[in-house]
Amino acid sequence: MNIESAAVNILKRGVELDTKKRYTEALVCYQEGLQILVDKMKGEADERNRNYLRKKVEEYMNRAEDIKKLVLKQKEEGKFHEQVHIENDSTGHSYKALFGRFLDEEVQYVIIEDPYIRSFHQCQNFLRLCELLVKSCRNLTHIELLTTKDHKTEKDQREWLSYMYSDLLKYHVQLVVKYSETLHDRQIILSSGWVIKIGRGLDFYKATDNKFCLGMHDLDLRQCHETTVDIVHSKNIKQSYG
Missing domain, CATH: 3.30.870.30 (MITD, C-terminal phospholipase D-like domain)
Structure with a gap:
């Protein structure tokens, strides 16, 4: 299935930044990409496609939440x-x-x-x-x-x-x-x-x-x-x- 190329590019960039430990930048990309996916999911009529999108949204949303917690922890410890x-x-x-x-x-x-x-x-x-x-x-x-x-x-x-x-x-x-x-x-x-x-x-x-x-x-x-x-x-x- 083809997800909108804009979301793909943004999320790929997020993963790249995430890998380089540039977490706050990655978070911005994840949030932008997720918004596109959520909007597409709401307008998707096909149940199978909608489930696929839902799975991807959950996957990236979980990673975004993990990053938020990691950044907060590093800030609290003075290690960011x-x-x-x-x-x-x-x-x-x-x-x-x-x-x-x-x-x-x-x-x-x-x-x-x-x-x-x-x-x-x-x-x-x-x-x-x-x-x-x-x-x-x-x-x-x-x-x-x-x-x-x-x-x-x-x-x-x-x-x-x-x-x-x-x-x-x-x-x-x-x-x-x-x-x-x-x-x-x-x-x-x-x-x-x-x-x-x-x-x-x-x-x-x-x-x-x-x-x-x-x-x-x-x-x-x-x-x-x-x-x-x-x-x-x-x-x-x-x-x-x-």
Whole structure:
């Protein structure tokens, strides 16, 4: 029997991610694929086909539940760790694709530590991240940026960030900018406990050939520099930063 190819592809991707222990990504695929299967099952007139679909739904649903329990257990034990390796020149790695699944109503504040939010394109990357946070986290109250100054671009940097400060206020989000001369770590800390550590920080996208290339605005279509993304969970975030 042929199941809708969309569901097959999504579920295969889920199994692939599951095998690589990228559990939270696998869970998203399982949930999307399951929704397609359930919808198809409801509209299936043939009893034999419906039973086949029901069996597949139960199979993937059980695995999804097992993953939820595993992730919860690892979070409780402070052992959760998921790693994504971004290959040189690869695409499909927008901020939403990388960690959008963690951006929800539980996130009340976000701390971004990145020494290189200074030049025009770096501040644009930070703006893209702020847009994603505002759209995804309905209970977001403030964003804190810890970065460094560059004497050559300091005036522009302050101006660009002040524009963002003013605009974020329209969405009832406070932007707090702090500077450090010794900052090296690059990480995004969510108040819900998730910590996303990107080796290159926000600036891992390659420049487009010109301003009218695909990928100029849609970062899923933009080629990337090689880097590693580590995702961990800490129960101490609220105590440390709240």
